[in-house]
Amino acid sequence: MNCVAILLVSCLLFSLLSANLAEGLEWCPSKDVFKGPCTVRGSPSYTCFLDLLGSKSASAMPKNCKCTPLPHNHRQCDCFVVCNN
Template identity: 80%
Template structure:
C-alpha cells in the first residue's frame, strides 16, 4: 500500500514539475542607447549583451544583440530579452 501511495505522489509531483519546465520562454525585442562605441568591451554583440545585463538584470537573459554606432560617441543596442508579463 505504501508503495502505491509513493508511486502516485511521485507521478503527481513529476507531472507538476514537467508542466512548469515545459513552458517556452517568450522573447521580446528591446532597444536602448548607451554611451561609448560598439567595441568598448570587446565585440559589438558582447558589448551590448553586457550593457543589457547592467541595465535590466541577468533574468532578462539578453540574446542576439546587435550594436549600431550613433553620433556623439553613443551606441544603439538591440537585443531580445525575456518578455515580462
C-alpha cells in the same frame, strides 16, 4: 568512481532541465542607447549583451544583440530579452 557517475548524471539532468525551461520563454525586442563605441568591451554583440544585462537584470537573459554606432560617441543596442508577463 561513484561520485564521478553521480556528478555526470546530475550535470546531464540539469542541462536537460535548463534547455526545456528556455524553450517555454517568450522573447521580446529591446532597444537602449549607451555612451561609448560598440567595441568598448570587446565585440559589438558582447558589448550590447553586457550593457543590457547591466541595465535590466540577469533574468532578462539578452540574446542576439546587435550594436549600431550613433553620433556623439553613443551606441544603440538591439537585443531580444525575456518578456515581462
